[in-house]
Amino acid sequence: MKTFLDVGVIRVQSWLTLAPNLHARRGASTMIRKATEPEAVRQMLRELGLESAALRCDEAGHIDGVIPLRILDDSKKKDVERHVVRHLQAKLPGASLKTQHCEGKDWLSAHHSAGSSQSFEWPAVVLEWPMAKVCDWCHRLPATHEAIRVPDDSGQTPFKDLCIGCIQRLPDGGYSTGKPGEEPGPEKDLLELLPGRKVPDRTKSLAELGEVQDNTHLATVYADGNAIGRLGRSLRKLQEPDSDATTFELPGAISSATWSSLIDAVTSIDTGDTPVLPIIAHLVGGDDVLVSVPAHKAWRFTRTLLEKFSEHLGTALNEAGLGHLETPSISAGVVIHHHTTPFADVIELADALLKHSKRHGRAKPALAWHDITHEGPEMLPGQPFLTLEDFQDCFGPLNKLFGLSASQRLTLLDYAQANEDLLLQQAQRLDHRDVIEPFITGPLRIAQALSIVRWWRSDEPA
Structure with a gap:
């Protein structure tokens, strides 16, 4: 049996949104990538002196935010876990981590066998000194860089007091419209x-x-x-x-x-x-x-x-x-x-x-x-929700519903929210019964259909 250890970032979406603007979120995505890409993991193991204890598990493929390892020496499993977690905590301040140990004859067996896995969460570091000035972005860690200009989504650069984690996002934010290679x-x-x-x-x-x-x-x-x-x-x-x-x-x-x-x-x-x-x-x-x-x-x-x-x-x-x-x-x-x-x-x-x-x-x-x-x-x-099959079937009827004027759709919505019988009468009077019929008997109700066509396009395929 082989032993595997996965160390990964959890609640990634929440961590990305600790900073309020797109540039910083892109920086966070790039930070995760740089910290967990295959060659970076191999270099980390060399720098931490763990090459004899673990190697990157290429069998697991690559997912940003996950470090898959094959443990070579079971007696050092806990040491590997501790060192890798600390490495990621330093690279990704404020991120929550999860480690998973599992065993099997290969990676696939280990990760899809009932009862072979143990996991543990490593919560994000939080503010320990309540009197410290809190970061203007994440509101979790103390500000260590005060009154610096940072970009926002409007293109302005207001002054902000930022923590070490948020300040690290800025160099990696990149701009798609900038120089080649700066894409985030x-x-x-x-x-x-x-x-x-x-x-x-x-x-x-x-x-x-x-x-x-x-x-x-x-x-x-x-x-x-x-x-x-x-x-x-x-x-x-x-x-x-x-x-x-x-x-x-x-x-x-x-x-x-x-x-x-x-x-x-x-x-x-x-x-x-x-x-x-x-x-x-x-x-x-x-x-x-x-x-x-x-x-x-x-x-x-x-x-x-x-x-x-x-x-x-x-x-x-x-x-x-x-x-x-x-x-x-x-x-x-x-x-x-x-x-x-x-x-x-x-x-x-x-x-x-x-x-x-x-x-x-x-x-x-x-x-x-x-x-x-x-x-x-x-x-x-x-x-509301729709299966893909029902959604596909609705495209033609939604196109017809979109063909009505905005005022007609608004009138139908008022009737739909009041009484379905009145809705049918109004549709009959306007000669639109065939348009709304699919949304009376089908999986998508008329009020839900009207909420979808509010953002419809005239060239949607049936």
Whole structure:
């Protein structure tokens, strides 16, 4: 049996949003990448004198924020854990960490065997001296750099008092529109896959790529895979000394499907008319995607992301002779918001919507959505969700609903909130019964459909 140790950053989204502007969030993403990329891990082990005790587990693939290790000397397992955690705490001040120990004949078996894993959380460091001046950004650690100018999302550089963790974010923030090689975080990978393009450096600039009159709103999409562990357990059961299944690299296949589906989704909303792509990628790793796009591009983007993830992963399984296994899917939470809405509030809501879609989708690809501007800052009772299949079926009816004038849709919404019989009578009087009929008997109710078409586009495919 082999021993494995994973050391990773948890609650990454919360850590990213400790700083209130895009530049600093990009810096945090880049810091995570630099601290956990494969060569950096190998160099860390050399510098800490741990080469004889552990090595990086390349079998696990690469996910930003995770250090996968194979323990070579079990007697030094705790020493390795302590030294690696301290290393990451120094590189990523304020981040919470989690360590996981597991055993198996290989990485796949160890991570998908019931009862073989032990984990422990290492909470983020907090302020220990209450009389200290608290950081103006994270409000958690004492300010060590006072009255320095830092960029904000409006392009201004106000004076701020920052802690050591927040000040470390600034050099790594980068600008997509700056010099080549300064691209920040996961957007560097995105731009390598879509060469010759840039991404917006301000949220306002992203909103303005919506190509509609109301170009002040964004959609933040938070997606995560379904049934990944189930596939891992199925692969483990198939493992035999001479089985082809042992050659299937699950982490690499998941990462490839995530990036491929993301590129497909970006391409589906990109007109190519400007050098700037209509996306800001906050976090992309493993089966996690956290991005923002113009609000009016949200539905096509999300539909494509959910469709293509399963397609790409299913293709990889088929090519490996494993097409009989259940193909995992991906679900999403979508938050529509003004570009000035505090990102920490957006992330919290997107996370809740993602959990809602995964819980009700029951391992099927699904999405849940919420419009902060028109529906308030919190989820609603009976928060709507749709499986991908139902969402696909609704595109044609939604196109017809969008074809009504804004005033007609507003009238229908008033009737829908009052009484369904009155709604049908009004639709009949206006000769629009065929337009609203699918939203009376189908999985998407009329009020929910009207909230979607508020951010619809005229060229959405059926």
